Each structure stands twice: as C-alpha cells, then as structure tokens.
Amino acid sequence: MTVKVNELNIPTLKGHSIALCQFIPEKSIDKTLVISSATGVLQKYYSRFATFFSEQGFTVYTFDYYGIGKSDSSTKSLKQNSFNLKSWGKNDQAAVVLHAKNQNKNAELILITHSIGGQIMGFNPNYHCIDKIIMVASQSGYWKYFSGIHLPKMYLLWNLIIPVLTPIFGYFPAKHLGLFENLPKNMVYEWAKWGRQKDYMMHFHNADEYYFDKIKSPLLALSFTDDNYAPKNTVDWLTKQYSNAKSERIHFEKAINSDMVKHFGFFKNKFKIPLWEMTLKWILDGTIPHE
Secondary structure, three states, rough: EEEEEHHHEEEOOOOOOOOOOOOOOOOOOEEEEEEEOOOOOOOOHHHHHHHHHHHOEEEEEEEOOOOOOOOOHHHHHHHHHHHHHHHHHHHHHHHHHHHHHHHHHOOOOEEEEEEEHHHHHHHHOOHOOOEEEEEEEEOOOOOOOOOOOOOHHHHHHHHHHHHHHHHOOOOEEEHHHOOOEEEOHHHHHHHHHHHOOOOHHHHOOOOOOOOHHHHOOOEEEEEEEOOOOHHHHHHHHHHHHHHOOOEEEEEEEEOOOOEOOOOHHHHHHHHHHHHHHHHHHHHHOOOOOOO
C-alpha cells in the first residue's frame, strides 16, 4: 500500500509552530495515530513505525517538540526558548492532538507515547480528543527508583550535570554528552526538579494544570526487561498516576526475536513481529496475544 508523507508546520496557542509529518494512507480505515516522542528524540526515528501503521490504513502524525529538530532547535533559538517541560504537553502535544482530530473528525484517535511523551500527556488539555493510549516505556524519573550504576547516574544528572552545564551554555548540551538532542533550559530545569522528588511531577501538583486523573481512555502500558531508562517499577508508578484510565499493564521479561527491546527497540523495524502487530491488534479489537 502506498503511503504519502506531508511535512508541515502548525501553530500553537503559545505562538510558536510545531513541525510535523503526516503519513497519509492509500485507503483510510478512519483511525488516526499521534506519536509523542521521547526526550530529545527526533520525529524521524519513528518514521518506519508510522509507515507501517499508515500501510494498515491509519493517518499517522509524528512531530518535534518545541526546541527539538525542525521545531526551532538552532542554538540561538534554544537560548531564547523560555518554555518548560509541562508546555511540551499542554501546548505542543495538545496542538498536534487537536490538529489530528480536526483533520480527521470521524476517526478514532490513538496516542502512542514514548518515554517522556507519557509523562507530559497528563498536562494535555485536549485529552478528551484521545480515544486510546499506548505508553511505551513511559516512566517516572525519580532517581531512587533506579538501581545499580544507573542510580548514581540519575542522581548526578538531576543534581550536578543539568544544574552546572545548562547555565554555561544557555541550554542543556546533550549532544556534547553523546545523549540526545540539545534541550531548552527551562525544560531541563523542570525535568531535574521532578527527578529529585519521590512523587516526581506529582510533587508539584496543580489542579489547574494536571489532567492525569481526568483521563479515562483505555490505556496499554508497556515495559521491557533490561531497559535502564525505564525499569519496570518506574513504568508501574507512572501508569498508576492515570488512576481513572482503563489500564492494562504488560512487562516483557524476556528477549524478543533473540534480542532485548530495552528503551528504544520497540520502534525498530526488527520488532515489527510481534510488537507492532500486537499493538495493531490491541487498537483494533482491544486484545493482546499471550506471550
């Protein structure tokens, strides 16, 4: 099946624009998929996954958060970027979800989040547009929830690396550290504040900004063994914050196709069978094949 890809920019309520790609199927089945990326991961990372679903008849949207990739990520723009982490959910993710719904009014809308995408979903005021949710390795970043060498790594990230390097550069220089894309300063400052608290973002709960308990859609939360960025207990914690969602929780204890999925593997082509097909089945009929 042929898939057409359109690149466009959409406006947001905050005044800046968001770069997105729209994957248009040859024959629509009236289902829309929005993919909300992990921290500092370019939307192109999800293009093969998006293409697969578009080949099944879905209209799919990928996008870059403000300050990432094609959404105004130059060094000059990053230094001027004053938006925090919550704005990625309440403004950026919200704008793409609303755009997708307005463009496909009669279609069921499914939000797939990767890592931080599932955290910021709780700040999305357009949650009512979302019919189903799949969280892939979306977790808490509280440093004490990690183990082994990753516990001190997380502690240092929140308490030393971000606070020291960010003021020097005027943004967080993640590329220099071999991590991911560079990040806006206020975004990482808020991220670090969360990571130092046991209740993570919930420590700073504000009823006017938090929609976690208002989300009632069916929610599938996935995690994978050997995922050092999202160990099982951290994904368990975040899933519980969506207390009124109809949640189904699956943790994969073993390798798949003789390989570990870890934090980024789910969106790689080699896991199309069984993971992408499993996801498709859950969207279509709400069931998961037994492992």
